[in-house]
Amino acid sequence: MSDLEQYAKEHQVPIMMDGGLKFLLEKLKENQCLSFLELGTAIARTSIEVAKLDSRMKVVTIERNPDMIVQAKKNIEESGLSDQITLIEGDALEVDVDGMFDCIFIDAAKAQYRRFFDKYCIHLNENGIIVSDNMNFHGLVEHPELSRNRNTRQLVRKIHDYHTYLAELSNYETAFYDYGDGVAITRRK
Numbered sequence: 001m002s003d004l005e006q007y008a009k010e011h012q013v014p015i016m017m018d019g020g021l022k023f024l025l026e027k028l029k030e031n032q033c034l035s036f037l038e039l040g041t042a043i044a045r046t047s048i049e050v051a052k053l054d055s056r057m058k059v060v061t062i063e064r065n066p067d068m069i070v071q072a073k074k075n076i077e078e079s080g081l082s083d084q085i086t087l088i089e090g091d092a093l094e095v096d097v098d099g100m101f102d103c104i105f106i107d108a109a110k111a112q113y114r115r116f117f118d119k120y121c122i123h124l125n126e127n128g129i130i131v132s133d134n135m136n137f138h139g140l141v142e143h144p145e146l147s148r149n150r151n152t153r154q155l156v157r158k159i160h161d162y163h164t165y166l167a168e169l170s171n172y173e174t175a176f177y178d179y180g181d182g183v184a185i186t187r188r189k
């Protein structure tokens with residue numbers, strides 16, 4: 001287990017599951033992505049792994065939680081990849097981002113996925129991919145009856161609605177995978 005994984009486990013920071021991360025990195029290589037926008041940095045574990053893929057890779061990542069920002073900055077600095085990774089501090093629904101990206105990775109507040117998609121899809125390069133994590137939400141999307149409380153039930157419903165929203169978009173196509181916690185890959189038709 002890497003130091004960042006160990007830290008995430010000890011401090012209960014929700015980072016992308018290993019299966020999902022491996023799948024994401026493979027998709028980035030397969031699609032020859034060299035620019036990556038991430039919504040929800042946490043401790044910058046995925047940003048760092050993505051930047052490591054290729055020295056030409058440019059990563060922009062957005063985080064709003066001050067504690068995460070401190071840790072992410074430290075980890076990016078220590079990774080020696082500061083030239084490739086730009087951390088934007090603030091709410092992804094409020095900040096302005098410049099430029100176009102080969103991959104946009106949605107991994108921030110689950111209830112807001114549709115709003116993230118609608119805001120950021122204009123930043124997607126023509127052949128780019130939008131990757132959404134936690135589409136299965138620990139199996140609860142398929143089995144909502146197992147949700148223990150009202151908040152979780154609402155969240156699960158939101159993810160389910162986002163699933164339907166992606167599947168029904170007329171100008172995009174989406175494939176859903178069971179890697180990690182469930183990953184959706186969306187591209188223009």
Ligand SMILES: C[S@@+](CC[C@H](N)C(=O)[O-])C[C@H]1O[C@@H](n2cnc3c(N)ncnc32)[C@H](O)[C@@H]1O
Nearest residue numbers: 015016040042046063064065091092107108109
């Ligand atoms: C699941 S974690 C991100 C994990 C990270 N992408 C990784 O793979 O290691 C979600 C993060 O999104 C952040 N977040 C949630 N809503 C956000 C928003 N609207 N804007 C920016 N960050 C947000 C949370 O503070 C949290 O650190």
